[in-house]
Amino acid sequence: xxxxxxxxxxxxxxxxxxxxxxxxxxxxxxxxxxxxxxxxxxxxxxxxxxxxxxxxxxxxxxxxxxxxxxxxxxxxxxxxxxxxxxxxxxxxxxxxxxxxxxxxxxxxxxxxxxxxxxxxxxxx
Amino acid sequence: xxxxxxxxxxxxxxxxxxxxxxxxxxxxxxxxxxxxxxxxxxxxxxxxxxxxxxxxxxxxxxxxxxxxxxxxxxxxxxxxxxxxxxxxxxxxxxxxxxxxxxxxxxxxxxxxxxxxxxxxxxxxxxxxxxxxxxxxxxxxxxxxxxxxxxxxxxxxxxxxxxxxxxxxxxxxxxxxxxxxxxxxxxxxxxxxxxxxxxxxxxxxxxxxxxxxxxxxxxxxxxxxxxxxxxxxxxxxxxxxxxxxxxxxxxxxxxxxxxxxxxxxxxxxxxxxxxxxxxxxxxxxxxxxxxxxxxxxxxxxxxxxxxxxxxxxxxxxxxxxxxxxxxxxxxxxxxxxxxxxxxxxxxxxxxxxxxx
Numbered sequence: 155x156x157x158x159x160x161x162x163x164x165x166x167x168x169x170x171x172x173x174x175x176x177x178x179x180x181x182x183x184x185x186x187x188x189x190x191x192x193x194x195x196x197x198x199x200x201x202x203x204x205x206x207x208x209x210x211x212x213x214x215x216x217x218x219x220x221x222x223x224x225x226x227x228x229x230x231x232x233x234x235x236x237x238x239x240x241x242x243x244x245x246x247x248x249x250x251x252x253x254x255x256x257x258x259x260x261x262x263x264x265x266x267x268x269x270x271x272x273x274x275x276x277x278x
Numbered sequence: 279x280x281x282x283x284x285x286x287x288x289x290x291x292x293x294x295x296x297x298x299x300x301x302x303x304x305x306x307x308x309x310x311x312x313x314x315x316x317x318x319x320x321x322x323x324x325x326x327x328x329x330x331x332x333x334x335x336x337x338x339x340x341x342x343x344x345x346x347x348x349x350x351x352x353x354x355x356x357x358x359x360x361x362x363x364x365x366x367x368x369x370x371x372x373x374x375x376x377x378x379x380x381x382x383x384x385x386x387x388x389x390x391x392x393x394x395x396x397x398x399x400x401x402x403x404x405x406x407x408x409x410x411x412x413x414x415x416x417x418x419x420x421x422x423x424x425x426x427x428x429x430x431x432x433x434x435x436x437x438x439x440x441x442x443x444x445x446x447x448x449x450x451x452x453x454x455x456x457x458x459x460x461x462x463x464x465x466x467x468x469x470x471x472x473x474x475x476x477x478x479x480x481x482x483x484x485x486x487x488x489x490x491x492x493x494x495x496x497x498x499x500x501x502x503x504x505x506x507x508x509x510x511x512x513x514x515x516x517x518x519x520x521x522x523x524x525x526x527x528x529x530x531x532x533x534x535x536x537x538x539x540x541x542x543x544x545x546x547x548x549x550x551x552x553x554x555x556x557x558x559x560x561x562x563x564x565x566x567x568x569x570x571x572x573x574x575x576x577x578x579x580x581x582x583x584x585x586x587x588x589x590x591x592x593x594x595x596x597x598x599x600x601x602x603x604x605x606x607x608x609x610x611x612x613x614x615x616x617x618x619x620x621x622x623x624x625x626x627x628x629x630x631x632x633x
Contacts, residue, residue: 166359170367173329261365262332 156201156273157181161191161217162235163209167258171204171235174262178270188212192220199226202272204265207236207247215250222251231272235260320351328355331374332367353380360405372406381408388414393423400426404433412437416444420453431455435463442471442478446491450484461490469498476503485516492519496526504530508538511555521554528558535562540570545577552577553585560589560597568593572600575610583610587617 158180160171165186172182183198185191189211195203203221207214214234221227234247237258247255254268324344344352356371357380363371375381380402387399388411400418403411415437418430431448434441445463448455464471472495479491492510495503504527511523524542527535535558542555556574559567571593574586587604590597604614 164362166362169325169329170332170359170363173333177333259362259364259368262363262367263365 155179155181157183157198158202158204158269158273159183159185159191159195159198159200160204161185161188161194161209161214162204162206163187164206167206167235170262171265174266175269178266180269180273188214188217192217195221195227195230196224199230201276202231202233202269204233204235204269205252207234207238207243215246218247218250218252229276231269231276233265233268233272235265317351320347321355324348324352324355327352328359331356331370334370349378353378356380357402357405360402372408375406376408381406381411385411385414388418393421393426396421396423397426397429400430400433404429404436407436407438409437409440412440412444415441419444419448419455420451422453424453427453427455428459431459431463432466435466438467439470439474441467442474446474446478446482446487449487449490450482457486457490461494464490464494465497469500472498472500472503475500476506479503479506479510485519488514488516489519489522492522492526496522496529499530501530501532504532504534508535511538511542517548517551521551524551524554524558528554528561531562533562533564536564536567540566543570543574549579549582552579552582556582556585556589557592558589560592563593563597565596568596568600571597572604572610575604575613580613583613584616587613590614591617591621 158175160168160175160182161184162168162171163186168184168186172184175182183194183200185194188209191203191205191209191214192212194200195217205214205217214236218232218234221230221232231253232251233254233256234252235256235258236243236247238244238247239257244255253272256265256268327344353375356375359371360368372381384399384402384406387395388403390396396418400415403415412434415430415434419427419434421427421430427448431445434445442464445455445460445467449457449460464475475491475495475498478487479495482488482491488510492507492514495507507523507526507530511520511527514520514523520542524539527539539555539559539562543552543559547555552574556571559571568590571586571589574589575583577583577586587601590601590604593600601614601617604610605618607614
């Protein structure tokens with residue numbers, strides 16, 4: 155069963171994402187800050203990472219950049235979930251190594267569809 | 279000896295006061311911590327019910343059986359999630375709130391005493407996107423409390439096109455809502471309300487309403503409004519409305535905008551309008567635009583000349599060639615060279631002249 159790591163400091167978002175992804179048949183691991191997220195991603199090497207941008211300790215962008223420096227996570231599908239919706243922010247997210255970008259407020263169904271698609275692309 | 283007695287008494291009184299303050303502060307902190315702990319316990323209890331609402335397998339009876347505290351916490355959690363979600367899951371939250379009578383209570387609260395209560399009700403009704411709230415929210419646009427009016431305007435914007443008419447009217451009401459707040463709300467309402475915006479542009483007696491309508495028709499990309507905006511640019515009595523129409527014609531980018539914009543470049547027109555028209559022409563482009571903007575480089579008003587250069591810089595290849603040619607001509611060189619230097623510094627992503 156593919157594993158998705160969900161990193162967000164908002165417990166509501168973590169709970170909703172977890173419930174929806176588990177409903178879709180995925181295994182979910184959660185972390186509440188960037189530092190924990192980075193450590194968990196390097197240790198678990200999940201099949202996909204859902205990553206908030208604005209987080210304590212380490213931002214999602216910093217996590218993204220650092221993960222791309224490690225060979226085991228260099229190709230990990232990373233989906234940024236953030237309230238930053240400006241064109242420049244989206245560009246910055248992709249430049250940091252994100253594969254996809256979801257803007258808050260978000261549709262949980264769309265989130266599941268994007269993660270499923272990212273997993274399918276990664277499996278090919 | 280006698281002098282030290284009052285001092286001692288004062289010190290004792292001060293110590294007593296400090297002790298009372300310390301006890302009161304500690305009691306407050308403990309009370310707050312207990313309240314928070316209770317709140318977290320209640321939230322942990324109702325959270326699975328909230329998730330079941332989103333999982334679409336909610337047993338309709340399970341949330342109804344909660345006691346008052348749990349029921350309130352359940353409703354507060356549902357409300358707190360509204361601004362975080364969109365799509366079908368948000369609709370599920372709204373339906374759950376509606377089933378519990380929360381939205382009906384909020385609609386009633388819009389006409390009760392207490393500004394904070396009215397503002398909270400307005401916020402919830404806006405977040406819910408419930409069109410049944412429109413009359414109540416429209417009434418709050420005339421609330422005696424300016425903060426309530428602001429919250430109501432933002433909430434109305436979330437209800438979509440149906441809110442455009444009351445929002446426009448709020449700009450020049452006896453108790454007005456700031457035009458900037460209304461503009462943001464109208465942007466949120468979207469282009470579906472274009473007909474009401476066009477109506478406001480055509481028939482409102484308020485210059486501020488016409489100016490906002492003119493600006494938004496461009497910002498929302500309402501191409502069908504090009505003719506109306508051209509007319510407004512040509513003959514509206516209000517200078518700010520004419521400027522807004524010029525900017526919008528530029529944003530819409532249709533060639534039909536060129537002739538009225540060229541007319542707005544005439545020397546007899548106010549400088550501010552000529553500047554906006556020059557920038558708008560730069561967005562649309564075309565041979566006639568390039569020729570007129572080139573002529574503008576020798577305008578006596580340096581700001582107008584700069585706007586001409588900026589317009590040329592955004593006109594594509596023909597405009598850039600004209601700008602480079604003008605930089606070699608001593609008469610038109612200063613604004614042209616300035617624009618080229620700015621382009622070299624900032625590239626095309628930054629305006630050559632600050633707005």
